[in-house]
Amino acid sequence: MCGIIACRTDRPATEYLRVGLRRLEYRGYDSVGIAVRTAGGGIARLRTTERIGALDTLLDRWTGPRFDGLGIGHTRWATHGVVSEGNAHPHTDCANQISVVHNGIIVNAVALRARLARAGHKFVTTVDSEVLCHLIEDERRAGDLLQAVQNALASVQGSWALAVLEHATGRIVLAANGSPLLVAHTADGDFAASDIAAIADWVDEYRVLGDGDIVDLTDQDTWRHCGAAIPPPMATRSLWRGGDVELDGYADYMAKEIDEQPEAVARILDELGDGIATGALWNGLGLPPFERLRMLGCGTSLNAGNVLGNLARRLGGVPASATLASEAGGEVADTGQLCLAISQSGETADVLRAMQSSAVGESPVVAITNNVHSTLARRADAVVGCSAGPEIGVAATKTFICQVVTGSALLLSALVATKRLSTPSAMGFVDDLRRLPDQLATAAAVARCVVPTMVDGLLAESGFIFIARGLGLPYAAEGALKLTELTYRWAECYAAGELKHGPLALIGAGTPVIVIENGDPRLAANTAEVQARGARVISIGLPGSAVPVIENHTAPWGPIVATVPLQILARTMALALGHDVDKPRNLAKSVTVE
Template sequence: MCGIIGYAGHRPAVPLLVEGLRRLEYRGYDSAGVAYLQNKGLQVVRAEGKLKNLEHCLTECQHLQATCGLGHTRWATHGLPTTQNAHPHQDEGQNIALVHNGIIENFQELKQSLEAKGHHFASQTDTEVIVHLLADNLGHQNTLPKALAATLHQIEGSYALACIHRDYPNEIWAARHSSPLLLGVGQGENFIASDIPAFLSSTRDVVFLEDGEVVRLTPNSWEVFSAADMQPVGKTPQRIEWDLQAAQKGGFKHFMLKEIMEQPQVIQDGIAGRIDDATQEVVLDEIADLPIPGRLHIIACGTSFHAGLWAKYLIEEWARIPVQVEVASEFRYRQQVFQEGDLALAISQSGETADTLAGMRIARENNLPIVGLCNVVGSSVARESDGTMYTQAGPEISVASTKAMCSQMVALLLLAIAWGRKKGTLSAEAAQQLTGQLQRLPHTLSTELERMRHAAQRLATQFSKARSFFFLGRGLGSPLALEGALKLKEISYIHAEGYAAGEMKHGPIALIDSEFPTFALAPQDSLLPKVGSNLQEVQARGGKIIALTHPGTDIPSDERWEVPQMGSALDSFLFLPALQLFAYEMAVYLGKDVDQPRNLAKSVTVE
């Protein structure tokens, strides 16, 4: 949610800020703005809507001499998505400009106090309170660092913020607490940003900031301090291995399509170095020192939650470990009952999901070991875990997550095999069969994806007038049904519900008619007859059925969509992209904004 980019260097700042914001568009936003220092003056330009509106406003401004500034894309929390509420915000003296991601929980109390002192506010945002408070403290503390420290002690909630001051040319001051913020270290230039792609075209050297840290950056230097006492904190830049090309469309019309089609490579990267060539055993050095849990708590949100539900079936079957899969936003507010031997597994693509991090901290307070499963090296989930499995998916730009879930499923499948082998509940022969299938999977999937896309295009055209959909599955198909419904909702805005197929007759079947189609996941497995019985009930009520199935199955349907059978859990890796492609082609046919669907953000970094 929201995007921050700051630049201090030797090049014109504003074009770099706009380009950085463009690379953060995937996070979701409804307005944008920049602030920059030029000729000892502070200039702020803001616009409602997409970046092109901001760029139009900037054509009327003088900014080519500015070499220091801030940019921001806002996703509305407090106040409507208007120019008035867009960032950066300024103090009344127009000396300070500030951008902020997060939520200030005590902003009303602070606002009332500041209004009593004579401050006047121009927006409905919680962010404007910070800049007024900073200006007020500056009148008492004399220097910007001291005033910023005092401000941070007064605000409560989550924040990643950055500010510039007309009396501190070529300096950016920034801080974070429970919202992502990182530093890009260049040659004669430095960046601050909420995510790596914002500055990846200029540098791959990154400093990850922790909660309660403040950073000062200039063109030629950077320093990190503790917000508690403003004492220096030692930091070492880390090198990011993926480059900007990996975050670009590569000839595809949309990032979402590119990322769906990358899944064979994602699977290959996810197993690289994790299957011993000689023994075919799974080797997970990242978590080798952690105990096998007596009970596992999986904490996740959205698509990651669905990946966790899918993994529950495998871990319980192969490793005989009881698993509770928790929606992080519920986990953090429920009275938990932990037992000795419990372990927490936190799943987050970005590694910055606010509710998931809060759930991890509850687990930490109760002395549970924590395994992190995420895609971003150095993210908060990675830093706060006892052991981290990186999914190796590379940058995922489209708001609708696709290859991230695929990569999570690969890691979770390997985890289930590894624990099953260590416990002796999964035989060596069964494990070798699974790893062999997994190694063959990238080739099989790569040969099928284009054919699957053509099938998705045909079906999307045929069912484009539907206003509601059921997605049904059993066993491993049940979490995938939830994900298929979520994807269709996210990007096509068609109402869809995912159900365990056996639950249909417990109420939802009342909705079935000729205008309410059902998308059924029907693999050739032991549960196929049960799925078939459910679909006969749908047909008896006039419902149309798309059956995603394997060759040779006898299943009620109006439209069959056949994909190759891999066996066992591996079938899920062909069903998943089929569901994603169906949602994608439906959204494209309906003319929707596929990569940036309305009201959504890539990373939910506020509660």
Template sequence: MCGIIGAVGRGDATLDTLLAGLSNLEYRGYDSAGLAVSGEELSVAKRSGELEVLEDALEGQSLSGNAGIGHTRWSTHGAPTDANAHPHTDCTDSVAVVHNGIIENYQSLRDELAAAGHEFKSETDTEVVPHLIESLLADGASPGTAFRQAVDRVEGSYAIAAVFAGSDTVFAARNDSPLVLGVGDDATYLGSDVPAFLEFTDRVVYLEDGEVAELSPAGWTVTTLAGDPVEKEIRTVDWESEDTGKSGYDHYMLKEIHEQPRALRQCLQERVNELAGTVDLGDAVNETLRGVDDVQLVACGTSYHAALYAAELFRSQGVRAQAFVASEYVTSPAPHGENTLVIGITQSGETADTLSALRDAQRRGVETLAVTNVVGSTAARECDGVLYIRSGPEIGVAATKTFSAQVVAANLVAAVMANGDTSHEFVSALRDLPGQVQTVLEETNAEAVADRFVDADAYFFIGRGYDYPVAMEGALKMKEITYKHAEGFPAGELKHGPLALVTGNTPVFAVVTGETGSEKTVGNVKEVEARNAPVVAVTDGRTDVERYADEVLEVPETDPRLAPVLANVQLQLVSYHVAKQLGRSIDKPRNLAKSVTVE
């Protein structure tokens, strides 16, 4: 969702630093961009559209100042226009503010401020903040005090940053929306995500809800809203700035698809002992998982499909397990017993719906575990335990390598719940999985399949058991980046309605791996074939589904629990090549954002 960048101490390089940060945040999804630099006066520039539109508007301009903030906006209140873009200023152009999240009481604040004579130029909820600050400054408050008092009146989710004319200080605060400081040798940075400033520093400080940061040339401080000092730990992020580049690939998504072998090796590293046939996730996580009788998984989007897979896996091992769309779990939480564990699966660790579900569980006294990719994220800090999937930065909006790592992580969790013991054969299969993914990447015919079906009216994806979540994920990838209609469902449901939509121009992707239930899926494929719909079989060759398929996407034979990872890679590649041929914005699909931080 929306992105924030801030910098203090960069001198003449402030403008370039902010533009670099905005470029680094483009992956989050946005429809306008802007920035403000504070010198003797405030210099503000903002435009709807891509970042290059803002850069063109700044061509030839020199915005001087030692402090600045920038923003990429994903519209909520008001259309994507120049006026609605951030930063927003007060009536006197003395303060500029950027904001992620939603201010729930903005209308009452706006009415109050308008009655006092303040004039508003946008439709946004954010604009009330600079006007609140302006009114407090007029009453004699200092910039820092005015910022704190204004934030204290705001209700809702927010990450807010502000700069003032004549000041080289940036003030920032958060509540239910991520914000992190970057600590450099001669400068301090602010971001909604680490990649915003990773090229400048890898030393970070994570803000918690209710905390206020003050960045100045002298350094940085963190306090409560009341002004009480807060001790913060500086952490080092184990990412290289090169990790967030394309490394010669046409798109981040393609790069991240090809990074899956490395991501899986990192997920497995030092956790699996092939000689002993054991899995060890560390004392803290091991203790959280042992003795669990009932698992409730909460997640959204791609992570929800990983949760569906995990629930199927846990049930196969005798553990009661259910997967919930996180937003629905909050509405109607499932009953829990003494040995219930709620697992939140979230790539970013900042997904608003998932955080709400986890917090609801904690309020009811249920233990929680975060399965996430981002060290120091809100989910990682707030849950009772955390298991990192170690995929490295994922920039493309459409998740790829993180889904594969989440599936592998689910298998590690299942092994620990079984007291860490598993078969040597399964541990060997885990060890071989990254190499098998590499084989798929090298030998795939996904591009040819995409060529054949790029003009299809719609796409259907079916599977059973472990293959069902992969069918769901394949459909999601197709619709996310191609903008074409796609549906995924259990293969057995095909004849309970969806078959009415099947035509000669609606290819059906049948995920058929392992042996359990596969013959029944082959039967569903025959139903499709009888209605002249083309069939693409994604298979490990354990059935004769190839006989009834128009195209085959092969995957190496492995343990049935791991075959879905390989099948999913093939479907990722098909979606990618269809989207590329259609000329879609693959890394930044329309209307979508990488990290959804509002409910």
């Protein structure tokens, strides 16, 4: 869940590393560091456990030799080893001949560390990544850096995206396995990064490393796969530019990305809309018919999966289940099932592992992701992009909405193509989808007027309960997740009918209960149950609610517009508590470790 960047340029490397690391900070912000070659041929290593601004200060105060155009950088989300300057990347070998930045986890690090220590290597950190430095150090004694990296990784188990800087020669060798890494050659120089957003200012096209690839970063890349020389893969045109990931006057990315939701939904429908009611969207994927549906995801993506499962059951009579990706190994594949693997980044380690589990077996897999060049997209049988655009805030906002809309479009098309839904009915649902951008914008305007007045009375509360029924339940779950992520208060979601089976014990005088009102006639009685016990009820939904935002409560994807006030509630409360809404503590956006 870390971010790495490497560059070979004509200008000082720090000019590029500063920008790239700032744009990679969403991947981890426990510490940040760089290793840069100086004009005298030495290597300067600067690290800090503070944010990228602290690294900027270190660079501004630098009084040593001038930096040249060669460097690597890293922003960390800690997995092994406490957060400390000593544990921050880049790491180096015993002889200080190489520097290494790494994203991923070395599963057999303990055994490798013990073996290397017996051979005389001195470890200075508790980080698993450091074993890579010493393994490569041993192999370098035989000569070539590229071969040394290849030989060293042969004994490693786990996942990695890494950049190795050889101090004496200035060579940079890259490798990837189960973690994202891309390379690009531009008029400004040669670059590698975990995310195209980091280098988007300078890049027109890029190439993605596949699992097992090792690359020498030069203008004429030497590219190997599992030890064999191969031609570089086809280049991908970059559609992102640096301006896409700027704040554009917003106070934070979360506010910007909430406001971008109507435009993102409109873009999806422009891309997919014509293929929904005809079945062409589904038919174009070339997949076999299915009798059952299984959604795989984690966190927000699993909530989106539950929305899609509800739609498949309600409209098509398709049995559907949602499987927590991290627990997929305990499931058994159903006959005739189709799997929807849902991941914002397309690099979520638990989802990638789930694709190899007994829950999937030999079933076809469709990836729903915001990155159609990701590992998930490459491994799936088909992929449908969410088209959300860059999302920098760690807590997902527009990617959740886009997953729901994209998945709904896909399933509506599939139901038409398999004769479970008529074309006229599907056309009506497409019309409903096309109304969503305006409805989302209206919901944001209403919520911004109403929600802030509620927050002052909630700041002292230690916990919150979210309830809903039927199609509203996944949205209540998403609202609880957002509040937990951003405010650091516990928030639990319950099916309203389950209150009397235990959760009512949590209700006391003033307990905040957020109710997603979506027209279920039984919900009023459940709301009355908590009110009778002194709860403070905040209803979101239909006219008459505290936050009235829902116009169409019969849509098969449920009360999607309720998502917006739930996001605004979490953000507003978090800001009032003094928290960073873009970078909540202990979290990172691209969860590339299990």
